[in-house]
Amino acid sequence: MIKKDTNFPYSDRQAFDRLILLIATLIHNPGVGYSAPDSSESKEDEHHNAIKEVQTKLWETAKSHHISLPEGYPALPTIRKDLEYLRQRGILDKRMYRWGYYLGTGVMSLDELQLALNALSSQAKYQGDAQSRRIYETVTKRLKGIDLDNKGKFLYPIRQTLNRAVGHTDPEEMIRLGENQNNLFHKIEAVESAIMNGQAIEIHRTKDSYGTGRIGYLQVFPLQLIYYDIAWYIIYEYCDSNHLAIRRVNRFTDYCKVLSAKSRSISEQHKRLQDAHKLREHGWGLYLGGVEEQKQELAGNSIFETVKVRFFPPVTDFIMEGERRHTRHKIIKGSKDKETGQPTYVDYVIKLPERSFKEFSLWVFRHMNHAQIMAPSKLVQVHRDAAQKLLARYLENTENLATN
Structure with missing residues (x-):
């Protein structure tokens, strides 16, 4: 014994x-x-x-x-x-815990935690996420001991995402700067809770930048908050029509009422979120189309049109670099320039639903005179008209300057 x-x-x-x-x-x-x-x-x-x-x-x-x-x-x-x-026994480190006691790093190694903190820092600083900012500040305080042991290397921001929100997103920052926008960011925790609990909410929209007519009080099932390009958006489904939409968060007021009588399971939430992302992946940008368009597309009955854009140097290199710009595109190189050995043009070919033509055109417009839409004819006309209007505006300004 x-x-x-x-x-x-x-x-x-x-x-x-x-x-x-x-x-x-x-x-x-x-x-x-x-x-x-x-x-x-x-x-x-x-x-x-x-x-x-x-x-x-x-x-x-x-x-x-x-x-x-x-x-x-x-x-x-x-x-x-x-x-x-x-x-x-090595369960706690042999150092001072001036910023509170904690054990290890949870489910992550130190290297994994460092990478996760880089992402959290970006979301807090550049995407203006108030919740991420609070968590980042709290966690980095606790980790100051580790950072000191590593001579400041642990919290060094090796990776950052610099895409910055163009509007105010942090309620505390708004108050501090005297720039209170009274938008939905003030009720973002209630929105997140409704997403996880499958609850419908009533929210209020005051801006309609795209002429959809959907302003005023809306009853929706919120599905997800996403950051895209320059702003935070909310994906939701209208309670009355099952219409899926993506809208800017700051275009809603700070009104948010939970509709306790309308709720559903998290599995139904997840299914509709998948539908929304399926529509987004089929198209270009964030516009998901009308109710009937969505029904046909999700049922596999939509007609996708072939869109072809010819890009010319010097933007051809940038187009060819975007190998993963879209899951269904093709990049076709034109004939080689005898002097440079580089393509004289590059054709970008993709099949899109018509609902995405407007957003796709905006992307093409960024390349100005280095891009020419070849098909379909309706987009060719849109691009030609835009170019003519731009030229007319410059000619008008030139004449005004000459007479003044």
Whole structure:
């Protein structure tokens, strides 16, 4: 029979359970014990306050698991001793936890966490996501110890996404700058909750930049929040028509009412979200079409027209680089220039539903005189008319300057 080691500090059942309870507390309350720099507490009491908060959270953890502890147990010196034991065993690092206690990095390695923080930083800083900003600030405070150990390399932003939101998205920032927009970002948490719970909401739209006529109060099932190019958008389904749409978040007011009588399962939410993304992937841009267009397209009965655009140097290189611009496109090189050895033009060919022609045209217009639409005829006419109107405007301005 193995002799019991009486020198082991946790051979007693109560002491062992206390240690396990402390570990459970640190797992479920990452950052516990952090004293904010602007705290009114004196510096002499900061360490004591940190352990006191750990003690309070430990009692809450015990209560939630129906574990009865003696009054005032464990005492603060006992918890301090247990924390030191966790350091000795490598469960806690052998460093100061000035920004709160936590165990490891959860489901990620340090390298994985560093990459995830880069993405979170971009979303917080450039896409203006208030929730991401709060989480990033909290997590980076906790990780300051690791960053100091790595001489500032851990929190270095190796990767960033610089696409910046063109409108205000952070309610706290709006208030600080005196630029309150009273838009749906003020109720974004309610929208996210409705998405996860399959609840319909009533929201209010004041702007209709595309002439759809859908303004005023709308009853919808919100499906997802997405960031695209320069702004945040919401994907939703109209309750009355099952029409799927994608609209800019900041074009809605801060009115959001949950319609408790209208709800559905998360599986139905996910199915309709997949339908929305299927339509988006078939087309070009974010316009998903009208109700009947969507029904026909999702049923596989839509007619996709072949669109062909001829691009000329110097933009040909940029077109050829976009090998994954769309899942169904073809890039065909023209004849070679005898002097440069490069294609004299590149044809970009893709099949699109007619609902996407307007957004596709906007992409072509970016390349000005280096692009020529070859098919279909209706798009050729649109491009030609736009070029003629632009020329006429320049000629008019030239004449005005000559007479002034």
